Amino acid sequence: MKGYNFGFLDEVSKREIRRKILKAIAIPGYQVPFSSKELPIPRGWGTGGIQITLSIIGPDDILKVIDQGCDESVNAVNIKKFIKAVTGVELTTDTTEATIIQTRHRIPEESMTEKQILVLQVPYPEALRVFEPSEVETRRMHAEADYARMWLYLYEDIVKFQEISIGARYPVLVNNRYIMDPSPIPRWDIPKLNMAKTLYLFGAGREKRIYAVPPYTDVKPLEFEDFKFRVEDFRGKCCMICGSSDTFLDELIDGSSGERIYICSDTSYCKKRRLVRSEL
Amino acid sequence: MELFPILEVRNLTKIYGKPCGECISHTGPIYETNICSRCNSLVACADINFELYPGEILGIVGESGSGKSTVIKLLAFDVEPLQGEYYIKHEKIINILGNGQKNLFNLTPFEKRQIRNQVIGIVYQYPYLGLKMNISAGGNIAENLLVAGLRNLKRIREKVLELFEKTELPIQRIDEPPIKFSGGMQQRVQIAKALSNNPPVLFLDEVTTGLDVSVKARILDLIKNLHHDYNFSIIIVSHDLSIIRVLTHRTIVMKLGRVVEAGLTDQILEDPQHPYTQLLVNSQL
Ligand SMILES: Nc1ncnc2c1ncn2[C@@H]1O[C@H](COP(=O)(O)OP(=O)(O)OP(=O)(O)O)[C@@H](O)[C@H]1O
Numbered sequence: 087m088k089g090y091n092f093g094f095l096d097e098v099s100k101r102e103i104r105r106k107i108l109k110a111i112a113i114p115g116y117q118v119p120f121s122s123k124e125l126p127i128p129r130g131w132g133t134g135g136i137q138i139t140l141s142i143i144g145p146d147d148i149l150k151v152i153d154q155g156c157d158e159s160v161n162a163v164n165i166k167k168f169i170k171a172v173t174g175v176e177l178t179t180d181t182t183e184a185t186i187i188q189t190r191h192r193i194p195e196e197s198m199t200e201k202q203i204l205v206l207q208v209p210y211p212e213a214l215r216v217f218e219p220s221e222v223e224t225r226r227m228h229a230e231a232d233y234a235r236m237w238l239y240l241y242e243d244i245v246k247f248q249e250i251s252i253g254a255r256y257p258v259l260v261n262n263r264y265i266m267d268p269s270p271i272p273r274w275d276i277p278k279l280n281m282a283k284t285l286y287l288f289g290a291g292r293e294k295r296i297y298a299v300p301p302y303t304d305v306k307p308l309e310f311e312d313f314k315f316r317v318e319d320f321r322g323k324c325c326m327i328c329g330s331s332d333t334f335l336d337e338l339i340d341g342s343s344g345e346r347i348y349i350c351s352d353t354s355y356c357k358k359r360r361l362v363r364s365e366l
Numbered sequence: 367m368e369l370f371p372i373l374e375v376r377n378l379t380k381i382y383g384k385p386c387g388e389c390i391s392h393t394g395p396i397y398e399t400n401i402c403s404r405c406n407s408l409v410a411c412a413d414i415n416f417e418l419y420p421g422e423i424l425g426i427v428g429e430s431g432s433g434k435s436t437v438i439k440l441l442a443f444d445v446e447p448l449q450g451e452y453y454i455k456h457e458k459i460i461n462i463l464g465n466g467q468k469n470l471f472n473l474t475p476f477e478k479r480q481i482r483n484q485v486i487g488i489v490y491q492y493p494y495l496g497l498k499m500n501i502s503a504g505g506n507i508a509e510n511l512l513v514a515g516l517r518n519l520k521r522i523r524e525k526v527l528e529l530f531e532k533t534e535l536p537i538q539r540i541d542e543p544p545i546k547f548s549g550g551m552q553q554r555v556q557i558a559k560a561l562s563n564n565p566p567v568l569f570l571d572e573v574t575t576g577l578d579v580s581v582k583a584r585i586l587d588l589i590k591n592l593h594h595d596y597n598f599s600i601i602i603v604s605h606d607l608s609i610i611r612v613l614t615h616r617t618i619v620m621k622l623g624r625v626v627e628a629g630l631t632d633q634i635l636e637d638p639q640h641p642y643t644q645l646l647v648n649s650q651l
C-alpha cells in the first residue's frame with residue numbers, strides 16, 4: 087500500500103504500543119491502558135490484536151491469522167489481507183512456520199516455541215466485570231488483590247447450577263497475582279497458557295487495554311480444592327475429517343441426516359493430520 | 367473485668383466536607399450544631415476517646431445524627447478519619463501485623479481487609495449495607511470465608527450451615543437471596559456473617575431498629591446467648607435505652623458528634639449527670 091508507513095501505524099504510535107507491551111510483560115496479567123489508534127477496520131473486529139501485531143512485526147516475520155481456529159474465515163482473511171498490504175510479510179497457515187500468530191477465540195493445537203508470539207484479540211479484557219460494573223472498583227480490586235468477590239461468583243454459580251457455568255473466558259490467576267480474562271478461548275486452551283514457551287499478548291481495541299503472559303509464567307484457572315477446573319469433554323468423539331480424538335472439536339449438525347458430527351476447530355492442524363494419515 | 371482494653375480509640379475525628387482547621391472548635395453541643403459556621407463542613411464526630419475491655423459490652427447512645435454509626439464505620443475501615451488512633455490487642459492482630467502496637471488507621475488496605483475479616487464482625491444498621499441482597503444468604507456468609515482464603519467448598523458449606531443453625535436461620539433457605547427475607551431474618555444473616563471467622567470484637571449498629579417487639583426480643587436473646595458462649599467484646603449502638611439497659615456494661619452518650627457522658631450503664635441510667643443524658647433518660651421512661 088503506497089503512502090503508508092510500514093505496518094500502517096506511524097513509528098511514534100508503534101513505539102508507544104511497544105512500550106505498553108513491555109510494561110504488560112513486566113507485570114504479567116496486569117491490564118495496561120493504551121491509546122488505541124484508528125484503523126481502517128471498525129473497533130470490535132480485532133483492532134486491539136491488529137495494533138499489537140502491526141507494532142511488533144518486521145519485514146522478515148511470517149504471519150498466521152486465525153479466527154476460531156480457522157485460517158480461511160472472512161474475518162481472518164480480511165485481517166491477513168490488510169496486514170499483508172501494509173507490511174508485505176509472508177503469510178502461512180502452518181502454526182510451526184509462523185513467527186507471529188494472531189488469533190481470536192483459539193490457541194493453536196500444535197505446541198509453540200520461544201521464537202513465536204501469539205497475539206490474541208480480546209473483546210472484554212476485564213474478568214471481574216461479570217459481577218462488578220464499576221471500573222474504579224475493579225481496578226481497586228486488582229491493585230489490592232481483593233478477589234473474594236470473584237470466588238463468591240464461582241460459589242454462587244456452583245450453588246445454582248452445580249457447575250461453573252463459565253465456558254469461554256474462564257478466569258485465570260496469572261503469576262499468583264492478577265486475575266485475568268484469557269479472552270473467549272475454550273476451557274480446552276486454558277492449560278496451554280501455563281508455563282508456555284511462547285509469549286502471549288492480549289489486545290482489546292475498543293476497551294484500550296493490553297496485557298501479557300510472558301513465557302514460563304504460572305497460569306492457573308480458578309478452582310476449588312474439591313471442585314476442580316475441567317476442560318470440555320470430548321470422550322467418545324472424534325474429528326470426522328482427520329479422526330483426531332485429542333483436539334478441540336466443533337459440533338455441527340449434519341444437514342442431510344440431522345446427526346451430530348464433530349470436526350477439528352483448528353483447521354490447519356486437521357489438514358496436516360489428514361495428509362500424514364493419507365501418506366501412511 | 368480484665369485490666370487491659372482489647373480495643374482503644376483516641377481522639378477520633380471525622381469531618382464531611384473540606385475542613386477549615388477550626389471546625390472542631392466551632393461545633394458540638396455548646397454551639398448546638400455539627401456544621402462549621404466558617405466552612406460549612408459537617409463534623410460527624412470529634413475527639414472521641416474510649417476503650418473496650420475483653421468480654422465487655424459497651425453501648426453508644428445518642429439521638430439521630432449524633433455520630434454513632436460514623437464511629438462504627440470508622441472502626442470498620444469503611445470510611446477514613448480526619449485523625450485518630452485505633453488499637454486492638456489480640457493474638458489475631460499479632461498474626462496479621464506482628465508484634466508491637468500499630469495505629470490501625472495507618473495500615474495498608476490489604477492489612478485493614480484482613481483485620482476487618484479476622485478480628486472484627488459487624489452488623490450494620492441497614493441490612494443492605496452489610497449484605498448483597500441478590501446473592502444467596504449462604505453466599506453472603508461464605509464471602510467472609512473466601513476472604514479468609516478458604517477454598518474447600520464442602521468445608522465452606524459446613525461452616526455456613528453451622529452459622530445458620532447458630533443464628534437460628536432456616537437452613538432450607540440457605541441458597542435464597544436475603545431480599546426475600548424478613549427484616550429479622552436479614553439481621554440474623556448479618557449476624558451469621560459477622561460471626562463467620564470467630565472475631566474477638568463485634569460491632570452491632572441498631573440491630574433491632576425497625577423490627578417488631580417479639581422479633582426484637584429474640585434477636586436480643588440471640589446476642590446474649592452468643593455473648594455468653596463466645597465471650598467476645600461488643601460495641602452496640604442504639605437509641606433504644608431498653609436495649610442498652612439489658613445488654614451493656616458501660617455506655618457512652620453522644621450528642622452532635624461528641625461524647626457528653628460515659629460510665630457504667632446502671633449509673634448513667636439511674637443518675638445521669640449531663641442535661642442531655644437526663645433528657646434522653648427521662649423521655650424514654
Ligand atoms: N456520607 C456522608 N456525607 C455527609 N454527611 C454524612 C455522611 N454520613 C453521615 N453524615 C452526617 O454525619 C452525622 C452523623 O451521622 P451518623 O449516621 O453517624 O449518625 P447516627 O448517630 O448513626 O444517627 P442515626 O441514629 O440516625 O443512625 C449526621 O449529621 C449525618 O447527616
Ligand SMILES: [Mg+2]
Nearest residue numbers: 434435436491
Ligand atoms: Mg446510625
Ligand SMILES: [Zn+2]
Nearest residue numbers: 386389402405
Ligand atoms: Zn470549618
